[in-house]
Amino acid sequence: MYRSAMFSSSRAAISSEVQSIEIGLTGRDGMIGTSIVLDSDRTPHRVFMQVSGDGYAISVSAFQRALDASLDLRKLLSRYVQAFAVQTAYTALSNALHTVEERLARWLLMSHDRQDNDEIVLTHEFMALMLGVRRPSVTIALHSLEGLGFIRSTRGLVTVRNRSDLEDFAGTAYGKPEAEYERLIEPLR
Structure with a gap:
């Protein structure tokens, strides 16, 4: 086993080199390589490191x-x-039912769940890639969430200012997977 700089990552389904969308977020709550637990040696998904930190890596064997x-x-x-x-x-x-603002609120909450503080270091470009939208859509959604007082957004940094209101805004886009994780393992935060 060796130490690596991994803290939070997103998995994305890829339809081509330029088209992808996030399918899940992992941090200290879990692991990458779930296919190995299921006795498969590979997955067609791509992993993107979004926030660096301390993590561990182990060889497949x-x-x-x-x-x-x-x-x-x-x-x-x-x-x-x-x-x-x-x-x-x-x-x-969520990708099928919710607005870009609700999906972004969900995604920020999921990222926040896997952090020790309220600051999430991410670019608009990366958030657009994870949400499967154009970068200007992320900028507009961030301004909307910021205008409501839920977050503060600066270049490459989002600070969660009012988590409970952000959760209320996300509505049904957030909560069920977190409840399932808590039921099976432990609370995320």
Whole structure:
């Protein structure tokens, strides 16, 4: 096992080199490589590192040996895979039903869940990639959320100012996957 600079990452489904959309967000709450827990050696998804920090990496062979050696580890990671599958399903639902502002609020809340402070270091370009929208749409949505007093947005940085109101604004776009994670593992924050 070796240490890597990983704290928060997004997984994206890719239809071509220029078209992608986020399908899930992982930080200290979980892991990348859920396909290995499911006895598959690969996934067609791409992983984007969004926030650096402390994390760990393990070779696939060592990870497979650890899974084989520990039923408790396999059970815990199977619960995580279930929680991540719920997050993925609700991401698809949100992409179909919610406005860009609601989806951005959801995404900021999910990122905030995986941080120790209220600052999220992200560019408009990256948020646009994760939401599957054009960059100007993110800029307009950020201004809208900022105007409501939920966040403060500066170049490359979003600060959550009023989390509870941001949650209320996100409405049904946020909460079900987080409740499932909490039911299966523990609270995210």
